[in-house]
Amino acid sequence: MFLNTLLVVLTDLAARFLGNTVFRQHFHLWLSAVLMFGPALSFWVSQHSVFAKRTHFLYRMFLRSGWGWTCVFAGSFVFLLSFSIRRSLSLSVRHLSRLGVAGGLWFGFCKLLYLLENTTGSCYEPLLGGPDVANGQPMLVLREGESKSVCLKAGMVWRGYEVSEDVFLLCLCCLLLAEETAVFGPYLSLGGISDAPLRILFLFCVLLLGLWIFLLLCLLAYFPQFPTQLLGGALGCLSWRGLYQGWYRRGPSWCCPGRPGQGLLNTKNSSTEAEDTKLNHDRCN
Numbered sequence: 001m002f003l004n005t006l007l008v009v010l011t012d013l014a015a016r017f018l019g020n021t022v023f024r025q026h027f028h029l030w031l032s033a034v035l036m037f038g039p040a041l042s043f044w045v046s047q048h049s050v051f052a053k054r055t056h057f058l059y060r061m062f063l064r065s066g067w068g069w070t071c072v073f074a075g076s077f078v079f080l081l082s083f084s085i086r087r088s089l090s091l092s093v094r095h096l097s098r099l100g101v102a103g104g105l106w107f108g109f110c111k112l113l114y115l116l117e118n119t120t121g122s123c124y125e126p127l128l129g130g131p132d133v134a135n136g137q138p139m140l141v142l143r144e145g146e147s148k149s150v151c152l153k154a155g156m157v158w159r160g161y162e163v164s165e166d167v168f169l170l171c172l173c174c175l176l177l178a179e180e181t182a183v184f185g186p187y188l189s190l191g192g193i194s195d196a197p198l199r200i201l202f203l204f205c206v207l208l209l210g211l212w213i214f215l216l217l218c219l220l221a222y223f224p225q226f227p228t229q230l231l232g233g234a235l236g237c238l239s240w241r242g243l244y245q246g247w248y249r250r251g252p253s254w255c256c257p258g259r260p261g262q263g264l265l266n267t268k269n270s271s272t273e274a275e276d277t278k279l280n281h282d283r284c285n
């Protein structure tokens with residue numbers, strides 16, 4: 001009884017916060033400010049911290065498979081919420097397709113960035129027995145025809161234009177989770193029924209959002225790489241804006257899955273216009 005009450009209180013507070021108009025209008029601006037000024041945290045953090053090691057458990061367990069964690073929890077929440085309201089498999093799949101589109105966009109950009117790095121970069125082999133050039137750094141000899149992955153595996157040095165895929169992924173996942181979970185607050189305010197499994201999934205999504213923000217701050221503070229991280233964050237924000245603030249606003253159709261909550265929040269109101277007014281008010285920029 002106590003745990004159920006605690007779950008209801010925590011999820012109600014989180015739903016109210018994530019569904020707040022101020023939060024939804026300014027979260028992407030706050031995330032942009034973090035990307036801009038986050039590297040300044042490197043002056044205050046200790047490089048002897050456990051988070052200053054790339055082999056830390058959180059980096060290995062979550063960052064390397066960040067999209068998978070996001071799809072599992074966000075997808076489960078979206079499916080359970082939509083199916084419990086409408087009992088329509090096709091409607092649930094339509095709402096799930098937003099994650100599929102975002103995943104395809106992320107995968108496509110990763111492939112494009114990989115090609116860009118291999119096209120514009122070069123591999124250099126350090127001459128350990130040769131003369132030092134400056135600051136104790138060995139002389140580098142160009143190795144042509146090597147890809148970035150092969151170059152780094154061989155212990156050589158890769159230099160070229162890069163965009164941080166980790167920051168790109170974290171920013172996209174943060175914005176996606178904020179969008180998909182924000183509908184829970186308006187749903188509860190309309191008197192929607194929410195049992196323990198739905199609330200637990202929502203709480204997991206909120207915790208995952210907090211973890212992604214924490215890992216983003218860790219990357220900016222302990223591994224500052226300007227401007228590659230800024231470019232990665234900008235790419236993530238542009239992807240979110242193109243999908244959730246652009247294409248998904250066109251309304252549900254055969255070529256568009258629609259916005260989060262569209263077709264769901266009118267369970268208590270028979271008027272579709274009332275639902276659209278609620279969504280537009282909460283999602284306006």
